[in-house]
Amino acid sequence: DIQLTQSPSSLSASVGDRVTITCRASQDIDTWLVWYQQKPAKAPKSLISAASTLQSGVPSRFSGSRSGTDFTLTISSLQPEDFATYYCQQYKTYPPTFGGGTKVEIK
Amino acid sequence: QVQLQESGPGLVKPSETLSLTCTVSGGSIRNNYWSWIRQSPGKGLEWIGFVYYTGTTNYNPSLKSRVTISMGTSKNQFSLKLTSVTAADTAVYYCARAPGGLLPFDYWGQGTLVTVSS
Numbered sequence: 001d002i003q004l005t006q007s008p009s010s011l012s013a014s015v016g017d018r019v020t021i022t023c024r025a026s027q028d029i030d031t032w033l034v035w036y037q038q039k040p041a042k043a044p045k046s047l048i049s050a051a052s053t054l055q056s057g058v059p060s061r062f063s064g065s066r067s068g069t070d071f072t073l074t075i076s077s078l079q080p081e082d083f084a085t086y087y088c089q090q091y092k093t094y095p096p097t098f099g100g101g102t103k104v105e106i107k
Numbered sequence: 108q109v110q111l112q113e114s115g116p117g118l119v120k121p122s123e124t125l126s127l128t129c130t131v132s133g134g135s136i137r138n139n140y141w142s143w144i145r146q147s148p149g150k151g152l153e154w155i156g157f158v159y160y161t162g163t164t165n166y167n168p169s170l171k172s173r174v175t176i177s178m179g180t181s182k183n184q185f186s187l188k189l190t191s192v193t194a195a196d197t198a199v200y201y202c203a204r205a206p207g208g209l210l211p212f213d214y215w216g217q218g219t220l221v222t223v224s225s
Contacts, residue, residue: 001168
């Protein structure tokens with residue numbers, strides 16, 4: 001299975017901060033990576049697919065990028081509604097696998 | 108708007124079979140891949156497997172010996188059976204849709220907590 005390692009596992013930030021979350025794949029997955037946002041007691045919601053394609057309706061402050069097997073989710077200016085846990089998931093090969101999550105908390 | 112809703116017992120005894128059903132509304136069950144995904148504090152998010160509307164299935168090798176996913180008798184349902192459960196199977200179980208076999212999950216159910224305990 002392809003392992004996805006997210007860092008950090010949690011972070012504290014203030015409204016307006018720029019936040020960066022990293023997901024490292026254990027092997028090449030090209031751009032077959034999606035980022036999800038999950039709020040407490042809710043299902044994950046996709047934000048960015050194909051490493052950098054913003055899903056419809058997702059604010060433009062979210063962006064994604066890839067460098068080799070390293071993927072980055074950036075929130076350019078953190079808003080109150082962005083406090084949540086973020087997961088990456090690869091869909092290059094079966095079984096699809098998820099990163100361990102990054103919890104973004106209010107500082 | 109596609110909606111998914113999980114249903115089934117919230118408590119299952121060790122060694123018994125966990126059975127859940129997902130009901131799909133607001134969209135066609137055809138031409139889509141219907142998955143079960145679970146989330147536990149210990150193992151995070153774990154894909155269990157999918158069923159295609161034709162009945163084709165694919166399972167996570169880590170669970171394959173215990174899992175059956177099938178289309179339901181009702182046209183807009185699919186189900187999960189997980190046998191010989193232990194406390195490690197305690198998790199929130201989600202059903203989810205992907206428009207292709209290896210594509211992101213675009214619609215999810217709200218999730219249902221299943222606890223394995225005597």
